[in-house]
Amino acid sequence: MIDLKHLSIAYGETSVVKDVTLHVPEGGSFALVGESGSGKSTILKAIAGQITNWTGRIRLGEHDLQHGRDPALIRLCQMVFQDPFGSLHPRKTVDTILSEPLSIHGIGDQNQRVLETLDAVGLARKFRFRLPHQLSGGQRQRVAIARALMLDPPVMLLDEPTSALDVSVQAEVLNLLKTLREERGLTYFLVTHDLPVVSFLCDNLGILRQGELVELATVDQLKQQQFSSDYGNELLSKSF
Amino acid sequence: MSLLTIENLRVSFPGEQGAVEVVKGISFELGRERLGIVGESGSGKSMTGRSILRLIDKPGKVTADRMEFDGLDLTTLSKKRMRALRGARMSMVMQDPKFSLNPVMRIGDQIAEVLSFHSKLNARERRKRVLESLEAVRITDPERVYKLYPHEVSGGMGQRIMIAMMVILEPDLMIADEPTSALDVSVQAQVLDIMDDLVTRTGMGLIIISHDLNMVARYCDRILVMFNGEIVESCQASELANARHPYTQGLLASMPTLDEHRDRLPVLDRTQLGGV
Numbered sequence: 001m002i003d004l005k006h007l008s009i010a011y012g013e014t015s016v017v018k019d020v021t022l023h024v025p026e027g028g029s030f031a032l033v034g035e036s037g038s039g040k041s042t043i044l045k046a047i048a049g050q051i052t053n054w055t056g057r058i059r060l061g062e063h064d065l066q067h068g069r070d071p072a073l074i075r076l077c078q079m080v081f082q083d084p085f086g087s088l089h090p091r092k093t094v095d096t097i098l099s100e101p102l103s104i105h106g107i108g109d110q111n112q113r114v115l116e117t118l119d120a121v122g123l124a125r126k127f128r129f130r131l132p133h134q135l136s137g138g139q140r141q142r143v144a145i146a147r148a149l150m151l152d153p154p155v156m157l158l159d160e161p162t163s164a165l166d167v168s169v170q171a172e173v174l175n176l177l178k179t180l181r182e183e184r185g186l187t188y189f190l191v192t193h194d195l196p197v198v199s200f201l202c203d204n205l206g207i208l209r210q211g212e213l214v215e216l217a218t219v220d221q222l223k224q225q226q227f228s229s230d231y232g233n234e235l236l237s238k239s240f
Numbered sequence: 241m242s243l244l245t246i247e248n249l250r251v252s253f254p255g256e257q258g259a260v261e262v263v264k265g266i267s268f269e270l271g272r273e274r275l276g277i278v279g280e281s282g283s284g285k286s287m288t289g290r291s292i293l294r295l296i297d298k299p300g301k302v303t304a305d306r307m308e309f310d311g312l313d314l315t316t317l318s319k320k321r322m323r324a325l326r327g328a329r330m331s332m333v334m335q336d337p338k339f340s341l342n343p344v345m346r347i348g349d350q351i352a353e354v355l356s357f358h359s360k361l362n363a364r365e366r367r368k369r370v371l372e373s374l375e376a377v378r379i380t381d382p383e384r385v386y387k388l389y390p391h392e393v394s395g396g397m398g399q400r401i402m403i404a405m406m407v408i409l410e411p412d413l414m415i416a417d418e419p420t421s422a423l424d425v426s427v428q429a430q431v432l433d434i435m436d437d438l439v440t441r442t443g444m445g446l447i448i449i450s451h452d453l454n455m456v457a458r459y460c461d462r463i464l465v466m467f468n469g470e471i472v473e474s475c476q477a478s479e480l481a482n483a484r485h486p487y488t489q490g491l492l493a494s495m496p497t498l499d500e501h502r503d504r505l506p507v508l509d510r511t512q513l514g515g516v
Contacts, residue, residue, distance in 0.1 A: 167452075
């Protein structure tokens with residue numbers, strides 16, 4: 001579903017992502033792990049179309065990513081951001097946040113779709129006309145997930161979706177993400193530094209170090225704590 | 241003798257429907273050891289830390305039957321004596337170096353400020369002490385870092401600088417409020433190791449306030465779990481796995497592990513715990 005071939009990204013002289021090739025099958029769940037500055041978020045941004053100066057090939061399903069604005073891409077993949085306090089418009093109600101993508105893409109039946117999506121992410125319907133500041137962190141992240149689901153994209157890009165949440169709320173959101181993937185056959189591309197989350201949510205992972213893909217591993221390798229690269233094992237030892 | 245004794249500490253803030261109590265009568269003692277206070281957002285853990293340093297200002301209200309630090313009664317100490325205590329004998333490391341360091345002051349001068357306030361050292365001695373303290377937090381080229389501004393250093397180094405600033409006068413008590421949550425995993429361990437090292441070497445008391453159970457279990461001797469303004473569990477760090485309170489058990493169970501085989505993670509039932 002997601003196919004990266006020789007993807008390289010540079011800002012001026014500095015090369016941030018170096019020749020990354022990887023493949024995520026349809027319905028798969030892939031995690032990219034690494035330290036800050038390893039380029040994991042940059043790759044995510046390139047797939048989401050936020051960065052245009054990449055070289056190589058990015059393919060989502062049958063669609064080859066263009067370098068400029070790409071309206072077709074928006075229907076293919078949507079992103080959930082790290083901080084639910086920053087990613088929702090503070091003066092728009094949940095209803096407006098959720099129906100906006102529908103209006104932009106000229107999709108009708110908005111009322112029904114908003115209600116269905118609220119149900120799908122486990123938010124009570126009474127929250128529909130609330131503003132973000134009236135919601136807790138976990139509820140906000142549910143709204144962010146609902147917004148990403150509105151256009152029914154087959155691919156979800158998740159940028160540290162639970163690291164800003166409390167432990168018990170993290171469990172709720174992780175369960176939700178797992179359920180949604182099973183119900184809708186979504187493909188997940190997750191960026192995180194939290195290895196236990198990868199163990200719960202993903203099938204495969206890639207370890208990134210200073211822009212280079214050091215290792216591609218299965219989640220079983222993670223569970224048995226047996227990476228083949230030294231750097232992978234170093235990351236393991238640092239994780240709590 | 242214990243370093244810090246807290247009895248029946250209460251912190252409240254006025255709300256629309258009368259005062260809201262955020263810390264509800266907690267008591268604990270701290271010796272020269274590492275104590276972890278764990279809890280989720282709103283559990284009152286940070287307020288506990290701040291009230292020890294008397295950093296809660298009006299309209300917040302702090303009351304305690306007893307609050308003693310090394311024989312000094314913190315509840316009645318004058319503001320002036322309190323200022324002399326803060327930084328010199330007890331200090332606090334804040335969460336995010338980005339927001340806690342002065343952005344328009346060179347790092348060395350910022351650290352030296354503590355010395356000029358609390359000691360009578362001259363400029364050259366101050367500089368020497370600052371360089372030593374930077375070295376103590378494993379900054380390899382202190383001369384260069386001395387001259388940098390906070391925006392020129394990474395998050396991990398920023399946090400190490402904060403620690404250098406807090407330990408330069410070798411306080412008896414250090415309170416670290418989420419010292420690593422703004423940092424990258426790979427740097428977290430390093431910062432904690434440095435703190436751990438300083439604590440063992442100087443024999444100070446350390447309170448780590450965090451939401452991360454695993455981290456606290458690894459770096460502390462004793463753990464207090466807070467929920468809803470109360471201490472619900474107090475145990476040795478090594479005994480955490482045998483926690484008895486349903487909230488602690490729930491928290492532990494809801495965390496995914498490296499070797500995760502559960503299909504769904506158990507979720508805390510807050511209504512059953514009588515919380516919000």
